[in-house]
Amino acid sequence: MFNLKRTNHKPWDYRKDISGCGLSGLINTNGKRVSGEVITRSIRTQHDRGNGLGGGFAAYGIYPDFKDHYAVHVMCDSKTALNNFESFLKEVTVIDQQERIPTRASTTIRNAPLLMRYFVKPDLEADNPLFDKGMSEDDFMVRMVMKINLDVPGAFVFSSGRNMGAFKGVGYPEDIADFFRLDEYEGYIWTAHNRFPTNTPGWWGGAHPFTILDWSIVHNGEISSYGINKRYLEMFGYHCTLLTDTEVVAYLLDLLIRRHGLPIEIACLALAPPFWNEVDRMEPERKKLCEAIRMVYASALLNGPFAVLFAFNGGLVGLNDRIKLRPLIAAESGETVYMASEESAIREICPDPDKVWMPKAGEPVVVKLNKTE
Amino acid sequence: MLYCAPNKKYSDFIIVRDPDKCIDCRVCARQCSYEAHVYDESTGKVFSDDTRCVGCHRCEAFCPSGALLIRQNPSEFRDNAVWKPWFIKNIYKQAETGGVLLTGMGNSYPYPVYWDKMLLDASQVTNPSIDPLREPMELKTYLGSKPDALRIDAGSGEVRLAGGFTPQIAINYPILFSAMSYGSINLNVHKGLARAAEEMGILYNTGEGGLHASLYRYGRNTIVQCASGRFGVHSEYLNAGVAVEIKIGQGAKPGIGGHLPGEKIGPEISRTRMIPIGADALSPAPHHDIYSIEDLRQLIYAIKEATDYKKLVFVKIAAVHNSAAIASGMVRAGADVITLDGFRGGTGAAPTMIRDNVGIPIEMALASVDERLRQEGIRNQASLLVAGGIRCSADVVKAIALGADAVYIGTAALISVGCTVCQRCYTGKCPWGIATNDPFLAKRINPEIAHEKLANLIRAWGHEIQEMLGGMGINAIESLRGNREKLRGIGLNESEMNILGIKHAGA
Numbered sequence: 001m002f003n004l005k006r007t008n009h010k011p012w013d014y015r016k017d018i019s020g021c022g023l024s025g026l027i028n029t030n031g032k033r034v035s036g037e038v039i040t041r042s043i044r045t046q047h048d049r050g051n052g053l054g055g056g057f058a059a060y061g062i063y064p065d066f067k068d069h070y071a072v073h074v075m076c077d078s079k080t081a082l083n084n085f086e087s088f089l090k091e092v093t094v095i096d097q098q099e100r101i102p103t104r105a106s107t108t109i110r111n112a113p114l115l116m117r118y119f120v121k122p123d124l125e126a127d128n129p130l131f132d133k134g135m136s137e138d139d140f141m142v143r144m145v146m147k148i149n150l151d152v153p154g155a156f157v158f159s160s161g162r163n164m165g166a167f168k169g170v171g172y173p174e175d176i177a178d179f180f181r182l183d184e185y186e187g188y189i190w191t192a193h194n195r196f197p198t199n200t201p202g203w204w205g206g207a208h209p210f211t212i213l214d215w216s217i218v219h220n221g222e223i224s225s226y227g228i229n230k231r232y233l234e235m236f237g238y239h240c241t242l243l244t245d246t247e248v249v250a251y252l253l254d255l256l257i258r259r260h261g262l263p264i265e266i267a268c269l270a271l272a273p274p275f276w277n278e279v280d281r282m283e284p285e286r287k288k289l290c291e292a293i294r295m296v297y298a299s300a301l302l303n304g305p306f307a308v309l310f311a312f313n314g315g316l317v318g319l320n321d322r323i324k325l326r327p328l329i330a331a332e333s334g335e336t337v338y339m340a341s342e343e344s345a346i347r348e349i350c351p352d353p354d355k356v357w358m359p360k361a362g363e364p365v366v367v368k369l370n371k372t373e
Numbered sequence: 374m375l376y377c378a379p380n381k382k383y384s385d386f387i388i389v390r391d392p393d394k395c396i397d398c399r400v401c402a403r404q405c406s407y408e409a410h411v412y413d414e415s416t417g418k419v420f421s422d423d424t425r426c427v428g429c430h431r432c433e434a435f436c437p438s439g440a441l442l443i444r445q446n447p448s449e450f451r452d453n454a455v456w457k458p459w460f461i462k463n464i465y466k467q468a469e470t471g472g473v474l475l476t477g478m479g480n481s482y483p484y485p486v487y488w489d490k491m492l493l494d495a496s497q498v499t500n501p502s503i504d505p506l507r508e509p510m511e512l513k514t515y516l517g518s519k520p521d522a523l524r525i526d527a528g529s530g531e532v533r534l535a536g537g538f539t540p541q542i543a544i545n546y547p548i549l550f551s552a553m554s555y556g557s558i559n560l561n562v563h564k565g566l567a568r569a570a571e572e573m574g575i576l577y578n579t580g581e582g583g584l585h586a587s588l589y590r591y592g593r594n595t596i597v598q599c600a601s602g603r604f605g606v607h608s609e610y611l612n613a614g615v616a617v618e619i620k621i622g623q624g625a626k627p628g629i630g631g632h633l634p635g636e637k638i639g640p641e642i643s644r645t646r647m648i649p650i651g652a653d654a655l656s657p658a659p660h661h662d663i664y665s666i667e668d669l670r671q672l673i674y675a676i677k678e679a680t681d682y683k684k685l686v687f688v689k690i691a692a693v694h695n696s697a698a699i700a701s702g703m704v705r706a707g708a709d710v711i712t713l714d715g716f717r718g719g720t721g722a723a724p725t726m727i728r729d730n731v732g733i734p735i736e737m738a739l740a741s742v743d744e745r746l747r748q749e750g751i752r753n754q755a756s757l758l759v760a761g762g763i764r765c766s767a768d769v770v771k772a773i774a775l776g777a778d779a780v781y782i783g784t785a786a787l788i789s790v791g792c793t794v795c796q797r798c799y800t801g802k803c804p805w806g807i808a809t810n811d812p813f814l815a816k817r818i819n820p821e822i823a824h825e826k827l828a829n830l831i832r833a834w835g836h837e838i839q840e841m842l843g844g845m846g847i848n849a850i851e852s853l854r855g856n857r858e859k860l861r862g863i864g865l866n867e868s869e870m871n872i873l874g875i876k877h878a879g880a
Contacts, residue, residue: 198498222499222846224496224500224846224847224852225847225852226858227774227855227857228852228853228855228856230858231747231855231856231857232855234747235747235750235752259522260522260523261522263525263527263532265532266523266525270523275509275511276509276511276513277509289532289534291515292538293523294851295515295519295538295541296519296522296523296753297523298514298515298851298854299753299855301851301852303846303848303849304500304846305500305846323503323508323509325501
């Protein structure tokens with residue numbers, strides 16, 4: 001079996017994945033769930049934006065029976081790795097359900113690792129070695145995922161949020177969807193990714209989405225600031241282990257929004273800040289705010305061409321780099337908002353939207369879920 | 374040639390005068406402050422004394438008929454890989470005088486220059502390079518201590534900043550003029566530096582010789598320095614600039630103090646430094662109120678109190694073996710900016726042995742300090758400035774990629790106004806009118822022309838930095854800062870790459 005984890009000898013000795021890609025995402029703002037078959041049709045339209053070396057999906061609202069549990073999706077390259085992982089997980093969490101992630105036999109998907117999922121709650125007893133007093137459950141989960149991905153050989157946690165899950169692997173996204181039987185899931189947010197990597201083929205962990213807690217990222221682009229984004233995140237205890245630039249986006253969002261408590265719009269201003277000449281023309285209060293964001297979060301600025309969709313239990317956000325070097329288009333139809341790399345991917349599943357628009361460079365499209373309960 | 378001791382005849386340079394071209398106009402004799410050219414009244418001829426030549430090329434540059442050529446003296450001792458002429462000649466000098474060898478500028482030994490062993494990245498296919506002539510390309514950055522997280526008040530529906538910030542300084546280019554004191558260089562050069570800093574939206578540093586009364590108007594672009602001699606330090610001075618730099622050490626002479634001889638202390642310098650005319654200006658090796666890190670903290674906060682917490686406090690140290698741990702202590706002691714000065718940093722005067730043998734390359738110190746501050750999670754609490762041998766804009770880009778917020782240039786700035794790095798600054802006879810207070814020589818620097826040349830240098834480097842950034846597909850200088858992924862080593866061994874935190878070319 002192939003090796004899932006590359007040994008990282010030195011903190012700077014990493015391989016940054018470089019890839020072009022296709023994206024698609026949708027959100028039902030009233031929380032009504034739709035089958036994974038819909039998003040699969042959309043991403044299939046953008047087949048040519050990938051090369052069969054990576055496809056993946058994130059789905060929200062798919063585990064209503066376990067909505068208070070963290071759903072841990074893991075891939076392991078051997079039985080031993082799985083055993084090691086399981087015994088570690090048992091030590092630090094209470095596992096209420098565990099199962100193989102259901103898959104369908106497929107001729108197009110090969111070399112699949114062992115895929116398992118666990119519905120867990122952190123075990124916050126005093127002797128838990130990963131738990132510090134005063135830590136929130138989320139903090140604990142982040143630390144646990146980092147620890148596993150760094151230290152448990154051959155095991156990768158690729159999804160760890162509540163009532164959501166990531167499904168990904170090596171193959172075209174429509175084949176991945178078939179393999180993971182996504183037509184059998186229903187979610188109120190779906191994102192999908194079709195990958196065109198120029199290196200690291202055959203790497204299941206390298207497919208999108210990247211997740212931490214319920215943050216999931218699908219990304220088209222190359223983050224030229226990766227070197228500093230990664231080092232910045234390390235100052236806050238995040239370890240980039242997945243050999244790709246995209247995971248920094250997930251960790252940055254977790255840091256800025258969850259840990260630093262910034263509103264989403266402010267976090268987006270940190271990731272894709274307005275240019276100084278624009279800031280100079282703002283009214284004083286706004287100017288002060290934008291300057292402060294840039295000062296504090298300069299190392300979080302995402303530079304280089306990108307379009308990302310990031311989702312969380314409460315919404316879906318689309319964001320472009322500061323000079324829009326990658327495509328992103330959005331559309332609205334009733335209570336559903338769509339975002340994709342190409343308009344065709346939206347028209348495929350929503351032929352006649354009420355509104356279609358091209359988000360401006362650096363201006364996020366933030367769609368929040370209406371309060372459902 | 375006049376009589377001199379035989380060993381003095383082993384001059385470093387020879388002055389080649391083409392008799393067919395020389396018109397005995399005496400320009401060379403007037404330009405040379407070392408009296409290497411002498412006019413003989415009796416014959417009406419100009420002749421030269423090679424032993425006095427320092428190799429500054431002033432005469433060659435000004436000779437109207439192109440008759441002069443300054444060359445390394447081709448006369449050779451018997452070849453010996455150990456006893457090179459440098460050592461032999463130095464021993465002759467010391468045997469004659471019993472004194473310490475003196476020199477100027479930075480370390481001149483052929484130690485590895487790591488800037489020359491690092492290569493930059495550029496975009497191809499998967500990310501587009503950005504043309505700075507068409508798209509914004511941001512070099513502006515802020516110096517100062519940044520909080521770990523931004524505090525936002527979103528309660529009232531409108532998002533606004535909660536709480537204030539410690540002071541920050543905006544600089545339009547990541548290049549500042551390094552500390553060079555009034556006294557070590559003259560007022561005309563200082564005026565040029567101040568005006569260029571103002572025009573370009575950057576900063577210059579007064580050095581430790583106080584601030585001349587006529588330069589207070591450039592306060593928004595001034596860093597005032599407070600060194601161990603405390604020359605010219607008073608309340609108004611501390612509040613004159615946007616920052617106060619506590620100078621603990623200097624890259625050219627780590628561990629030792631400074632000495633400006635009494636002959637150089639004229640009325641203006643006396644007034645500015647607040648010492649008597651003709652008195653030697655001695656800067657002790659340590660600050661006598663700083664014998665450890667807790668004392669540094671006291672001085673930092675004494676200065677912050679004296680400036681009402683409106684000024685940034687920089688702390689400058691020479692790059693030495695233990696810089697990383699020291700820098701960490703400095704950040705924890707409250708420094709807003711850490712200045713690291715490598716062993717190629719210039720000086721007006723230093724003992725040759727110290728200049729050439731003490732300290733470490735700035736590239737190594739920078740890499741280890743940046744990494745240490747990150748490991749300790751305090752990198753955001755201070756900005757990092759580096760100095761010492763920044764020769765071109767590519768060096769600036771590499772320094773920033775290793776982790777610097779900005780760089781200081783001293784030698785490069787002086788070269789832009791004419792310096793030829795002859796390394797005789799300590800004599801006070803600088804024929805280019807830079808490192809001298811002799812009014813006859815000092816007027817060779819016109820402050821307006823100096824201003825223009827210094828500003829041009831920054832402008833030119835700025836364009837080049839923008840091109841290199843754009844080539845990497847980056848449009849903000851902050852995305853380069855600490856982005857070592859953009860660097861690759863060439864011809865470096867494993868230890869060197871480990872310390873620099875970079876991979877080898879091809880990897």
